[in-house]
Amino acid sequence: MAICAVRGGCPSDYVAISIAILSVILLLVKAGVPYLIHKIPRPKGSGFWLVAIQVIASFNLLLSIVMAFGYLRYKRKHWWSSCYIWAVWVEGPLGFGLLLSCRVAQAFQLYNLFVKRRLPPIRSFIFLPMVLLPWIVGSAILHVNKPLNPRCHMKTLWIIPVISFHALYIAALVGFTGAVQHIEFRFHELKDLWRGILVSACCIGVWIVAYTLNEIHEDKALVQIISRSVLLIMTSFLLLAFFSMSISQPLASLLSSTKKDKQDYNMMSRALGIPDSGLLVQEESIQSIDPNEPFDKLLMDRRFRQSFVEFADSCLAGEGVHFYEELLQLDKIPVEDHVRRIYMARHIIDTYITPGATMEVNISHRCRQDILSTPDLAHPDLFKNALNELIQLMKMNLANDYWSSTFFMKLKEEAMMKTADYDLEQSSWNYSHRLSSVHCTDDPFHQEHSPSKLSSSSRELELQ
Incomplete structure (x- = not known):
């Protein structure tokens, strides 16, 4: 067990990796089904690339955890296996930081659209790097100070700032979302966002505990095996919670039954x-x-x-x-x-x-x-x-x-046909009116049809 905890390749590691691979497949299916199966046109602008970036960030986060925490048995002799590449840069700015930054950007859009009732003053392709910049600075500080040992574990002094930095972005996401909670949305953007935040907050709570135990109790094999398995599994659940529904394009699911011959501008x-x-x-x-x-x-x-x-x-x-x-x-x-x-x-x-x-x-x-x-x-x-x-x-x-x-x-031809049909309908004979207007001179039999005339004629016949 001690060798397994140090070199990786434990049965629990492979179970956690299988769950991570399954979560990536589900994310790809969730992101691609509306466009591949239902043929919904791909949106342009931030509505598409923010979601695409989140899928890439999710994959980076899972891969960085697998590579940095020793789930697989391999020797760290090459530059690409460096702890600072996976545990600092891929997990930080390209993984968790990028994922949370995209969600903060989407919440910022909701806040401006429905609270301020205007388009966001900063375009998403500018706002996202601004939100991501602190992650890049933090990763650069870690890279310069070299706090990681050969097994990619961090010194105790650095654990609290790193964990606090992760929690800060969750707080920012909750803050923007709380500002729009009184809006009665037509779709379920806010509901799904809150659900994602609550589930992810629970996952992050367990993730923080597992991460802290994995960093502090480096010498305990059982703690290492359990904590890193829980760490990867909770990350997989976290990503699935974030993608419960894309808040950027609610029509993708609402209009999934749209027929091909219906045009986009009526959707x-x-x-x-x-x-x-x-x-x-x-x-x-x-x-x-x-x-x-x-x-x-x-x-x-x-x-x-x-x-x-x-x-x-x-x-x-x-x-x-x-x-x-x-x-x-x-x-x-x-x-x-x-x-x-x-x-x-x-x-x-x-x-x-x-x-x-x-x-x-x-x-x-x-x-x-x-x-x-x-x-x-x-x-x-x-x-x-x-x-x-x-x-x-x-x-x-x-x-x-x-x-x-x-x-x-x-x-013009259709209008003429409709006009002719209308005139024909208006000039159709009213039979009750025709009978009431018949006079003796118009009657081919020269007979009056009133009851009084009929009775007088019958008397004359009797006298004769």
């Missing part, structure tokens, strides 16, 4: 429970489309908008019409419903406004910056200037070609 409106009609005018007009009408008024007609968006998509320029339809959905959300308006506004910004977005619209730089730097994401006129610019652009470019296109001709 958020359906998930928010907005009525799916997308109309400002509930009843379709039977009148023909007049090109002389104001273009913004024409867009309010459902038939025209459907025809025009098909034409615009055929010209690979349908982003503006889809943007208009998204704003119709946004206008249906009450102004006082800040949470749902923020969800919808953020979706529109990520899809149409952010530079490089999947359906980026052609608006002026000033208008784009006004939206991206808005102090209130729930403001009812947030996209007003952008919409005016796009309507003018569509009116000058797409509309001129549309009036001579086959799409407009088809729309």
Whole structure:
């Protein structure tokens, strides 16, 4: 047992490694299923790379523990097996520190979006290195002072600062999460985040005890074997708790049954429970489309908008019409419903406004910056200037070609058919009215149909 505790390769070590490998597989499945199986489009920006970085950090954390605490039997003769590479750099800035920093960045986004009601003032790719910087500095201090022995155990003097540093990031995560706990989210971001924090806090508590015992009681073989097995198993549970659900993309699970033929720009409106009609005018007009009408008024007609968006998509320029339809959905959300308006506004910004977005619209730089730097994401006129610019652009470019296109001709034919059907329905005979208006001169048999006339005729026949 003493040799096993020093060199590694105990049965409990292999059991812990198997659990760690299983947790990595579950993490990969959890992260990839919505995009590989359900064909949900991969989000751009921090919504994707923050989650991807967390998966990499989770793998680094598990691998660093395996390599640093002697689960496998190998000799530390090469530079890549150095304790300072695995126990200091991979476990710290590239493992636990990176994982917690990503979660703090996500909680910081929630705080700014739903408490401050604005986009985060610092982009995630800048905020994350800032939060990670203390880990890099701490690892550099450990590397310079060389507190680790050949078995990667730390001196007692360094244990308390290292443990406190790990706990500090958990406290920061709890602090940001506590600031948004009064928000009634449409999805389960806060619930899942709190669940992850509670479970991970319990795991970290056991992890700290196992880590401390492993560092202090280096000479006790049984303590070494049990503590390092518990350490790796608790780390595996910790990572699974963190990935109970990704708080950055709640739609990935809510829309997992989305059909392939449904388009992306309607997903958020359906998930928010907005009525799916997308109309400002509930009843379709039977009148023909007049090109002389104001273009913004024409867009309010459902038939025209459907025809025009098909034409615009055929010209690979349908982003503006889809943007208009998204704003119709946004206008249906009450102004006082800040949470749902923020969800919808953020979706529109990520899809149409952010530079490089999947359906980026052609608006002026000033208008784009006004939206991206808005102090209130729930403001009812947030996209007003952008919409005016796009309507003018569509009116000058797409509309001129549309009036001579086959799409407009088809729309005119459908309108004429509906008008003819409507006229036929209105001119259908009312038989009760026809019978009540028949007069003697109109009667081919020259007979009156009133009861009095019928009775007088019968008397004359009797007298004869």
